[in-house]
Amino acid sequence: MTGKILMIEDDVDLGIVTQQYLISSGFDTTLATTCRQAEELCSRQLFDLLIVDVQLPDDTGFELVSQLLESYPEQRFVFLTARNNKESKIQGLKLGGDDYITKPFDIEELSWRIHNIINRQQVRRSADLYIGDIRLVQDQMMLVFQNDHQVNLTEREFEVWKYFALNANRVLKREDILLAVWGENDYFLGRSLDVFVSRIRKLLSHSNNVQLETVFKVGFIFRAPNT
Structure with missing residues (x-):
């Protein structure tokens, strides 16, 4: 089982031990120790799951998740905390x-809980994604426009389209796109991104309400109506 995990835990020793175990279990796991660090990482790449400690040095995990959900409403998360009371659990579930998951926890059990959550999530992601009048057929990596024009995408094209779609109507920095889709930021990948952007703009001629705008010296805005 694979998946991108962001663990937000200010206990560095616990965080590192858990991170290493999850990596050995096949999860691509990143560790953050503050809310600000977590926000920065989430702005640069997409994570399949956040593991969020409730007590963090610069804010609560509840506040962090509430803020992230405003920009990433599809983000999945679990709370990891020493608070074993009904009120805290209800607050986490309401979000x-x-x-x-309460501390202390069995690390193998945590790994299987993550496995099950991501597995359910990947099933959900097989559903079509609608972007204005465009349908992104995820399990076939295909675009379907309102005029029934269909386009098959390569895996990388699909990832770019999906990233733009999930971050519609936000200023997207070039370096953040490269890190999220390619995993690194360099000059040659930047030229590749330009090629993808040019192709996206050509395909958008089949759409009546979706546009890709350039933000000078910053990046792009993928404008789409709320659906």
Whole structure:
């Protein structure tokens, strides 16, 4: 089982031990120790799941998740905390958390809980994604426009389209796109991104309400009506 995990835990020793175990279990796991660091990482790449400690040095995990959901409403998360009381659990579940895990926890059990959450999430992601009058057929990596024009995408093209779609109507920095889709930021990948952007703009001629705008010296805005 694979998946991108962001663990937000200010206990560095616990965080590192858990991170290493999850990596050995096949999860691409990144560790953050503050809310600000987590926000920065989430702005640069997409994560399949956040593991969020409730007590963090610069804010609560509840506040962090509430803020992230404003920009990333599809983000999945679980809370990891020493608070073993009904009120905290209800607060976490009200935010839409997939689970609420109390410390101390069994690390193998945590790994399987993550496995099950991501597996369910990947099933959900097989559903079509609508971007204005465009349908992104995820399990076939295909675009379908309102005029029934269909376009098959390569895997990388699909990832670019999906990133733009999930971050519609936001200023997207070039370096953040490169890190999220390619995993690194360099000059030659930047030229590749330009090629992808040019192709996207050509395909958008089939759309009546979706546009890709350039933000000078910054990046792009993928404008789409709320659906």
